[in-house]
Amino acid sequence: MLPEPRRLTRRRLLGGLAALAAASALPPLGTRAAHAEIASRQLPAGNLRLPLVGLGSWITFNVGDDPQLLEACTAVMRAFFEGGGRLIDSSPMYGSSQATIGHALAELDAVGPVYAADKVWTSNPDEGPGQIEASRRHWGVPRFELLQVHNLVAWEAHLETLLAMREAGEVRHVGITTSHGRRHEAIERIMREAPIDFVQLTYNIVDREAERRLLPLARERGIGVIANRPFQQKRLIRRLEDKPLPDWVAETGANNWAQFILKFIVSHPDVTCAIPATTRVDHVRENLAAAREPLPDAALRRRMADYVATL
Amino acid sequence: MSEWLSYRPQDFLMFSPRVYERLFVLHNEALWPAPLLALALGAALLLALAFPRPVRIRAGLVLLAAAWAFVAWAFLWQRYAPINWGIRYVVPLFALEALLLLGLGLRRGGLALPTGWPLPRGLGMALVAYAVFLHPLTAPALGRGLAGAEVIGLAPDPLAMATLGMAAMIRPTWQGWALLVIPALWCLASALTLHLLDSPGAWLPLLAVLLAGVARFWPRRTSA
Numbered sequence: 001m002l003p004e005p006r007r008l009t010r011r012r013l014l015g016g017l018a019a020l021a022a023a024s025a026l027p028p029l030g031t032r033a034a035h036a037e038i039a040s041r042q043l044p045a046g047n048l049r050l051p052l053v054g055l056g057s058w059i060t061f062n063v064g065d066d067p068q069l070l071e072a073c074t075a076v077m078r079a080f081f082e083g084g085g086r087l088i089d090s091s092p093m094y095g096s097s098q099a100t101i102g103h104a105l106a107e108l109d110a111v112g113p114v115y116a117a118d119k120v121w122t123s124n125p126d127e128g129p130g131q132i133e134a135s136r137r138h139w140g141v142p143r144f145e146l147l148q149v150h151n152l153v154a155w156e157a158h159l160e161t162l163l164a165m166r167e168a169g170e171v172r173h174v175g176i177t178t179s180h181g182r183r184h185e186a187i188e189r190i191m192r193e194a195p196i197d198f199v200q201l202t203y204n205i206v207d208r209e210a211e212r213r214l215l216p217l218a219r220e221r222g223i224g225v226i227a228n229r230p231f232q233q234k235r236l237i238r239r240l241e242d243k244p245l246p247d248w249v250a251e252t253g254a255n256n257w258a259q260f261i262l263k264f265i266v267s268h269p270d271v272t273c274a275i276p277a278t279t280r281v282d283h284v285r286e287n288l289a290a291a292r293e294p295l296p297d298a299a300l301r302r303r304m305a306d307y308v309a310t311l
Numbered sequence: 312m313s314e315w316l317s318y319r320p321q322d323f324l325m326f327s328p329r330v331y332e333r334l335f336v337l338h339n340e341a342l343w344p345a346p347l348l349a350l351a352l353g354a355a356l357l358l359a360l361a362f363p364r365p366v367r368i369r370a371g372l373v374l375l376a377a378a379w380a381f382v383a384w385a386f387l388w389q390r391y392a393p394i395n396w397g398i399r400y401v402v403p404l405f406a407l408e409a410l411l412l413l414g415l416g417l418r419r420g421g422l423a424l425p426t427g428w429p430l431p432r433g434l435g436m437a438l439v440a441y442a443v444f445l446h447p448l449t450a451p452a453l454g455r456g457l458a459g460a461e462v463i464g465l466a467p468d469p470l471a472m473a474t475l476g477m478a479a480m481i482r483p484t485w486q487g488w489a490l491l492v493i494p495a496l497w498c499l500a501s502a503l504t505l506h507l508l509d510s511p512g513a514w515l516p517l518l519a520v521l522l523a524g525v526a527r528f529w530p531r532r533t534s535a
Contacts, residue, residue: 058325059324059325059327062325064330064394068333093396095393095394095396096393233321279329
C-alpha cells in the first residue's frame with residue numbers, strides 16, 4: 001500500500017521556507033565547518049595567513065593525459081578546497097603534475113582560492129623565465145603566489161630573476177627549496193643573506209635536523225617554512241602502520257598515524273604549513289583534519305617524537 | 312658528488328604503479344586493433360627465424376627497425392615522456408637502434424643464424440617467442456588485465472627482448488653485439504623501474520639480458 005501523501009499546511013510551508021532561507025545563507029555544500037575549523041598560521045612577514053596543511057604534487061599528480069586519473073586528481077583537489085586548503089605546490093620537475101593542477105583548477109573554477117606555489121628548475125639561468133611562463137600556462141593562473149628555486153639549482157641567477165619579478169609585482173613571494181636534509185649550510189647562508197619569503201625543506205617527526213638551526217633562523221628572519229616529505233613519501237607511514245599509537249594519542253587530537261605525524265609538524269610554531277601529497281580523497285580530508293585543534297604544545301611534541309623514536 | 316650519493320633510486324621515480332599500468336591500457340585502446348596486427352607480425356618474425364634464409368633474416372631486421380621507430384614515437388615520445396622527462400633522452404637511442412637494424416637489414420649478404428640448434432640459437436629463439444606470445448600475458452598474470460598487455464611492436468619491453476633474441480643468435484659476431492647494446496640497456500633500465508614500482512615482473516627484462524649475454528658469449532663450434 002502506498003503511503004498517504006503529506007498535506008501541505010501553512011505551518012509546513014512556513015517551516016520549509018525558513019529552512020530554505022537558512023540554507024541559502026550558508027556557504028556551498030562541503031565548504032561549511034571545515035573552513036572555520038582548519039587552523040592557519042600567519043607568514044612571519046605578516047602579509048598572509050595560510051592553512052597549516054597544503055597539498056604537494058610529486059608523483060601523485062603526474063598522470064599524463066589519462067582522463068580517468070585526471071578526474072581522480074580533480075576529486076582530490078575538490079576535497080582539498082572544500083576542506084579549506086589553499087596552498088598547492090608543484091615543479092617543472094614533476095612531469096605532468098602542473099598540467100594536472102591546471103586541469104583541476106579550470107574544472108573547479110578554483111583559480112581564485114588557490115595559493116599557487118611552483119618552482120624554477122633548470123641549470124641554465126637563461127631558461128628560467130621561459131620555464132616559469134610555461135609553468136604558469138600549465139596552471140592557468142594569472143601569476144604565481146610563490147616561486148621557489150628548486151633544490152638550489154643555479155640558485156644565484158634564478159633568485160635574482162625571482163626577486164626582480166617580485167619587485168615588478170609578477171609574483172607575490174619568493175623562496176628556495178631543499179629536501180632530504182641536503183645542503184642545509186647553503187640554505188642557511190641564503191636565508192641570512194637574501195630577502196626571501198619562504199624556505200621549503202624536509203621536516204617530520206624523524207627528520208628533525210631543521211630544528212637545530214633553520215627553523216629558529218626562519219623565525220629570526222621572518223621567513224615562512226613549508227615542510228615537504230611529511231611522510232617520507234609513504235615510507236614513514238609504512239614503518240609505523242603496524243605499531244600501536246600511544247595510549248595518550250587522544251591528547252594530540254590525532255586519529256591515526258598520518259594525523260599524528262602531521263600534527264607534530266604543523267604544531268611547530270615556525271612551520272607555516274606541511275604539504276602532503278595524495279591520490280585519495282579520504283586521505284586529503286584526513287590530512288586537512290590534522291590541522292584542526294587541538295594541536296600539541298612543545299611538551300607534547302617532545303613526547304610524540306620520543307615515542308616514535310622507541311618504535 | 313657527496314650530495315648525489317645521498318640520492319636513492321626511489322628518489323628518481325616520478326610516477327605511481329597505477330599511472331605506469333594505465334599507460335599500456337590507454338596505448339592499446341588508442342591503437343586498437345593494432346595489437347592484433349603486431350602479434351601477427353611478431354608470429355611472422357618468429358616463423359622467418361625458425362626457417363631462416365638471408366632474405367627472411369633481412370626482412371625480420373627491417374620489421375624490427377620499423378617497430379623501434381614506431382615505439383620511439385608512439386609510446387616513448389607521445390605517452391611516456393610526459394610523465395617521465397628522462398625518456399626524452401632515450402628516444403634518440405631507440406632511433407639509433409632502428410637505424411642499425413635498418414642498415415643491417417638493407418645490407419646484402421653476410422647475415423646468418425647458426426646452423427642446427429646450438430644453444431645460442433635456442434636461447435635467441437626462446438627470447439623472441441617469449442616476447443611475442445608470453446610477455447603480453449604477464450599483464451593479466453599480474454592482475455593488470457589483458458587490456459594492459461605489453462605487445463611487441465607497440466611497447467618497448469617485448470620489443471627489446473625480441474631484439475635481444477635476434478642479437479643473441481645472429482652472425483657475424485660484431486653485428487650481434489652492435490644490435491645488443493641498446494636493447495640490453497633498455498631492459499636494465501626497465502627492470503630497475505619495475506623493481507621500484509614493486510612489480511613482481513621486474514626480473515623478466517633482467518633475465519632476458521642475462522640469456523642474451525650467455526648466448527653471445529657461448530663458444531662457437533669450430534669445424535674439425
